[in-house]
Amino acid sequence: MKCDFPPGENTCRRCKSSGNACIVEGRKPRNAPNKREYLLAQIRQKDVIIEKLLRELHNPYAATPLSIASYRLATSPSDQNNRNVIAWLDRLEESVQAAGRSGGVEAFKMESRQRASPGDAEESDEDGGDDTERGSADGDEDEQDAQAKLQALPDATVPLGLLAHLSLDNPRARKGKRRGNVDGSENEEVGVANETYFLPGPAYNLNIRASLIENHSPPEIIIHGLVTPDDVDKLFDIFYTRLNVHVTLLDREIHTVQSTFARCPFLFTVVCAISSRYYKDKSEIYPIAMHFARRAAADGLLNGWKSVELAQAYILLSTYAVPARRWEEDRSWLYIGLAIRIATDLNLHQLSTVKPRNDQHRREILNQERLWLICHNLDRSMATQFGKPSTIREDYIIRNSEDWYKRSPLNHQWDCGLSSYTQLLRIMTRFHEEIYSDPSSPTGLNQNLDYREVSLRHDEDLTRYFEDWTRRFKEDTDLQDPACAFRASLLPFLTSYSRLVMYSFGFQQAYRRGIQPEDQIFIDNCFQAAKSVVLCMIDTLCPSGYMRFSPDGHFIFASFASAFLLKLMRPEFKAFITSTRETEIFDLIHRLIQTLQSPEIAIDERHTPKLHARFLAGLLTKHRRDIATAGRIQTQQQPPAAQVSPHSQPTPSGSTHTFSTSTSAGTSPGETTYSGGDMSYAASGEGQLLAAPGEPVYQQDTAYAAGTGPMEVFDFGNVAEQGVETLGALQALQSPSYWRDMMMPGYSWPENESYGASGGLGGFGHNQNLGAFQTAQVGLF
Template sequence: MESLEDDNNNVGVANKEYFLPGPATDLNIRKSLIEQHSPPDILVHNLVTGSDVDKLFEIFYKHVNPFISLLDPVLHTPESTFARCPFLFTVICAVSSRYYTEKSEIYPIAMHFAKHSAANALIEGWKSVELCQAYILMSIYSVPARRWEEDRSWLYTGLAVRIATDLNLHQVSTVQPQCEREEREILNRTRVWMICFNLDRSTATQFGKPSSVKEDYILRNSKEWYKKSQYNIKDDLHLCAYSSLLRIVGRFHDDIFSDLNTPSGLNKQIDFRSVTLTHDAHLSRYFEEWSKKFAEESDRNDRGANFRCTLLPFLVDYSRLVMFSFGFQHAFTRGIEASDHVFFSKCFDAAKSVIKHMIDVLAPSGYMRYAPDGHFVFVSFASAFLLKMLRPEIRQLLLSQELETEIFDLIARLIHTLSSSEVAIDDRHTPKLYARFLAGLLAKHRKDGAAVVGRLQPLPPQSQTMHRSSASDFQGHGTASSSSGSAFNAPQSYSSTTQDHADDGDYSQMAQTSSKAPTPIYRPEIAFTPGQGQIDFGISSDLAMMDGVINGFSDEEMLATMQAIKNPTWWQNMMMPGFSWPDASAMSPGIDTYNQNIPGAHQGFSGFQTASVAT
């Protein structure tokens, strides 16, 4: 008989308990373990109070969750989220703090705690659905990176996918739920797997990486999943719609990249016109079908649901722009013929529609202040593509003076929109940074570009700017001072929507258990330094791109996604950012070396979507 000592020495599959459920699968035991060993640093160091937590979760469900459909508000209350996964609790509070006007200064510190928790959870955390959700949220709402090598969005996505696969979320549950809680848990698992697919497919396309999640039974039958149960959340309708869109785009890429004998896989022998028009027809049918579903089945009394409906044409038009850009580039390479006008007109109309939809529909909704960065990447890439259409070869053949003027004026309107208080929270918010970047591009491409922007009425200055707390308050060891001057005390008034939350409870004592824990060293984020004031539209076009400075800010301040547009090679073809036609790399060894640092520069993917738009 095997001794107890021998059993304890056995590790891995040699341990007879290796495949048995661990203590963390019991929510009551997990709650106790968290209370004793791992309360969130964001509470331990008094960065937020109980009242703050309530408001931060309210902000999340009202303004953030509509973009991503990630959490069921019945399952994930502040108390239950704390008891299930301190990492997810921290990330929700950190992301929401960006929009918490009462304590806007805590955002960079809170995100620092979230990143620290992400590292610890990878090493020490229990694998759970909530852990997967936390990495998904970190991928979509991560701090903007200045360089590709600093960007962690793709890595967070990969972690989420691996954890989801390890938890068998890709398998259809055979459990028959006995109560509402169990049914919601099953729906929660499927929802997370669908989001993993969306996030993986969209991020892979954006960054030029191979996708990890293949279409399986759940995805192939996801079209009607949103009405599988009476406990589906209202945003599941839009989640299913986005999955369907990504499947269409995925099939297009499968047809385009079907040459197994080339490094990129791009098949230059296909009939680009025929293939693209075929998939464009799929897009048109998709748009008609889901527009009807939205009109009939979306909750018209819910502002978030209404906003998600308005995203449909924005996403479809961007997808269409990406599709036709391949044919445009093929025609541009061999020499434009009369039959190629369809590529120009489709690209022009799609890019223009993306920009106009942002200006006239999305921005006035008020929701774009809370949008993931991907939406601003979309519209900025579309704007840069229009500017690229002004190159002499295209202008002489296809562009009239009226269309050229329309491009300049449209981008000028977009610049004002992205820098307005309707969209930008402060001068370091992503849309404001893109507005400054586009202003530099506009000034570079037209001598009176600054005047074009200047003709529009300047917007009033932001009433709120980001003020950073003293970094010294969060460095070293010990407990930081809270804004209220007292230790965290969670209110006793939390109520649960369902009656069987075994993992709910007061978490104030948990937060105080490890009050002596060392504080992770806070390192300032450049994206959240004090604002730079109004955009200077008066910059000389001759200085717009001089010495690495674009409209008043340097390479150090540029976001990583801007580097794809700045890449000189990209301006030599008609592809979207993130993709370079295979022949382009042979133009210059210097350019080829530069491209090694740009994701997707040598892969066969175009910039369809970013990690910021997961659903």
């Protein structure tokens, strides 16, 4: 209450009229605000906001990347490059609005994951809609039949499949289906307790998936401006014209730039990243692009949806992986395992019996079957070539894949090579199942078999296979097309390598008990097979123009065959390897080194063929006293070879091996004569390897005096220093156990305690289990 004082008086009017003493009280002290309560109130308010936002994301456990909307707000109007990215993303958004027409959630049952109304089906025929799952239901089909399980769900005979069927048959779940878009924000349950757990989500509805990708998870390679829209078109063109011929994984009619962006940002990123290495305008972005691809791989494993495109992205990332610095850092084999698991989880091993509605739907089914065949081939190529256990069993699709490439007019013309390689792996699988048939052996290898008979019998299968598929390539493909001709040229290459693996087992058995004259068949067949592998690489594959874009697998096979030829130069086999063959082996490996390091094949110093050429050159020059080889390490700063003084090196047994160089009167100045024991070798000095200063160069100007002592393994000290961080599968050749027997990398012969005293020719023991030595993945399709 406010007091009113008359002028010149100390008593207010109210107190004067009432006769009370007028006392003016001071202002009461205020209580300080409680800061703790205030902060807690703010926190509670923010918690409510955060919870609301998380509910709107449908999955409160998934981290959401930068959205296009926020990126648009954060972009400066003066940044023209980013403005172009936004415009391109807007065009993509418009182009995929009609993609993945769903007729509601009921469209994704076993018979029809994409059931659509008749009107939608007509529109899909007209605009080539994006059916992403196999199976379809007729428009007049009874609704009860359309309530079957989802194709990707487990079978009803297993517990989880039974729970899925019961959940889908739940009236509450069916009520949720009729709502079309199931909103899980009000259901806090997770796992099978959530009534919508088994209902299809964005993985089966391309429309929903595209919308979420556009707004929440566009590829970082685009967001950060690493590539422009024009770059993306060129990168996809490089992939389909140069890279896809090796893997035959994607269908250009399905995986366009727009559809790949809408289906799987991970696959979009991987295609752009692996193609950027061959993009001359921006080749420098390759390391950064692959970094984004690996980040996308991690995000694809933790978040998002399981899909065919996700498995395809992991396969590409494995096949065209950046060489790891060490084997324990390599992820290629893990990526393949992820792809196989995703494909199995999607039930791609089960044949679809639903009649396709249109050509687009047929392409989707072929796309899924192609992926499963490639998963099988990758799995078996790892198992049969490197001694790893296989994962995929030979199912109905694999057993009937011989004519798969021509079952539909929509099959790609390169699918012939895919079916061909599948049949080759089936032959090798039968061979390995027969020789690894001893249950009492730790490795399973049956040492009591007659490997001569087994090898000859399966070699007949390889011969029939080669003749049959040579005819098929001529009749069913256009060999005038360079890409088809290249696929056909892989047939002798892969067949010869398989034959080399096959006969190496018989060679090893003969070597253990002691080489006899009748064992010449193993030496001859191994030599011819390895020679054929190297010649195919030099004379056929490399001149095709496609090896510059090849995965590592082809180069690995050629290098392994070369290393096996070197093992034939051991003193123990001197009676079986003529001087003519010795000369041929040196010439072959020398030509292979020159070919692999040529600018037409190797892109840069870190490209796989360049690394293999450098390793093989070091392998030849790092010979030791028991390898009947020729060569020495010389850099461009060293004096001419004729000025090198002879030197000697003592062996553990006290003998001495002499290395000398000389120019005789009977040879021209450009030739050098090699003398050592009973062997002589003359080779031209022309065509020396072109190398950077300090890089090892193989030169044929050293003599070797063959000794008779036990073989020593290569000294890989300097060889490893040339690029151990990127040797990959070649690390198998650095294992001492590889050089102690005649097995191919990845295989081993069981140990025998008595063998070290009396077995073989040199009287020395064999390797520890080389099967435990892990080598890099070789993906051949």
